[in-house]
Amino acid sequence: MRRRRTPTAMDGSILDSLGQEIVGVMSPVSICMLLVVLLVSFLSPLPSSIDSPSSTPVTAATLVYLESPSDPPAKKLAGALLNAAVFVVLIAAVTFLLVILYYYNFTGFLKAYMRFSAFFVLASMGGSILFSLLRRFSLSLDAPSAILLLLNFSVIGVLSVFSPAVPIVVRQSYMVALAIIVAAWFTKLPEWTTWTVLLALAAYDLAAVLCPRGPLRILVDLASSRDEELPALVYEARPTASNHSVSSSPFPAASVELQPQYPVNFNPNANPNSEPRPNSSSNDSSSGPNQVDDSVVEIESLAEETFPLVSAATSISQMGSTQGDLISSAEQDDIFETSRGIRLGLGDFVFYSVLVGRAAMYDLMTVYACYLAIISGLGCTLILLSICRHALPALPISITLGVVFYFLTRLVMEPFVVGASTSLIMF
């Protein structure tokens, strides 16, 4: 007698686990954007104080032209373009410096510098955000306790970013916290400068990753030829069923592997142990037992590395709402995927959140439109990644779509929708 059992929905359909990695990358991006929007809406300065030029910090992005609301639009546009050009040149210079340092094996210095800058971001910039929040909500917390909490927070952050022994959830949360802090700081830039800097960085990212002479491409090739990990801060979305050991390389926060033969498909999270490494020298002590067999190469350089280079030009003062810090970001952002999960550079998080934060300063409608545009750009890039299989810049598509949707929503859609819904006509 033959028994045939038809599959039922209880057996589990393909819909259960499809797209898990993509959602695993999109949820931290969404959380980061949401928290930056909340921060921006709570900490936005009152309209009366916007006109004072002292509220705009002097940074690497405003070295040339400090925008004030009373300038004519042509001057603002010219000044913003100059600002963006200077910013991109600074970032390119710093990235080349990083490539040179990496080429001459100054890995100890790089590691120490990354630790220092992570601590600085968490303690100093995070601290200023904490204090403004305390002031805004009139929470009662005395100074010694606040400083103690802040120091503990920063130290654990530094430990979690670089040590492989910390649980992955803690490391992911600290990555998101770093991105939120840097993005919240970036939203203090004046409006025209923000948009031009974002577009210029998207173009630079495209060039730096895809051109053969681009600094990020050189960095990735160097790292992969040495079989080492990259000196970078990277968010790693681990799949839930991970059973790999932890690598013990000098830069455990990022790793570079070469791409294997994945089936070009929705689910790149195939059987992790099935493909052998193309390079066989995987067991030397410097790089450690890399648990990932396959991935696309990824590049990223750290933003805060520009600190010592340009901080001599400004004074770091902190009084009230004004801040004279000089910060420029050199976090380039590419994506690569490993069998551990897709990795996204922290620079991506920062600039996506900056775009959405700037949209939040206008209206909630633009926030939602920009959020959807960025997420769809990210989805497109991830799909391209599964087709192309090498390092891809994550900024260009999302930022372009985000800027386009922002201006379309603000100029075209809003009069229509607001007019309709205030008359209670909806469809």
Added chain:
Amino acid sequence: MTVAAGLGYALIALGPALSIFVSVIAKKPFLVLTLLSSTLFWLVSLILLSGAWRAFLPIKSSALWTYVIVIVTSVSFQEGVRLVFWKLYKKLEEMLNAFADRTSKPRLFLTDKMQIGLAGGLGHGVAHAVFFCLSLLTPAFGGATYYVERCSHMPFFLISAIISLAFLLMHTFSMVIAFNGYAESRKSDQLFVPIIHMVAAIMTLINLAPGGCAIGVPLLCISAAVTLQYCWMMVCRRLREN
């Protein structure tokens, strides 16, 4: 009026959507992606519509027929977008089935297809609620409230939240009905969705008359209930047949 009131209005508009999301959609990442892409579709269609109508804004005349034209064109455009969405879904279904065959897993079940339809509809409904209701709610978190002249019975925020709730339910479940109608080629299902959408949109015109929202808003809720009932009967019939 306060943060509590603002949150209350937001939850009136989005509460059922949130519960559908948490109970059905959040468990399967693919449905989350479907929701995001259908929201994007709706947004793009809204932007195109606004672009087409931008030159005529603001509509100064109080003649009824201008608003009727706006609504009729908007609804037909959105139903066209729904058809495009269906065609894309068919292609996606083929790819998914091919993938399932390759990895020797079962093909898409009927419940899977209905869930994808539900996620698509929920995307449309959430986009509608956010753009028509939530984006205007920011003043509600402050210290006062706002009444519209034509409808001074309830605060403006409350009315728009209730209308958004009705439309959310309608969008969500009419997508399920529409997918089913196109899959089975049943004319009754295929025609039901555009008709109820058009009827509901035209009923909002009743709100233009002073005091009209006392009639218009309950009628909208009734049409949402009709959609729910129709969808329920259709789903029961399909599941019993299977």
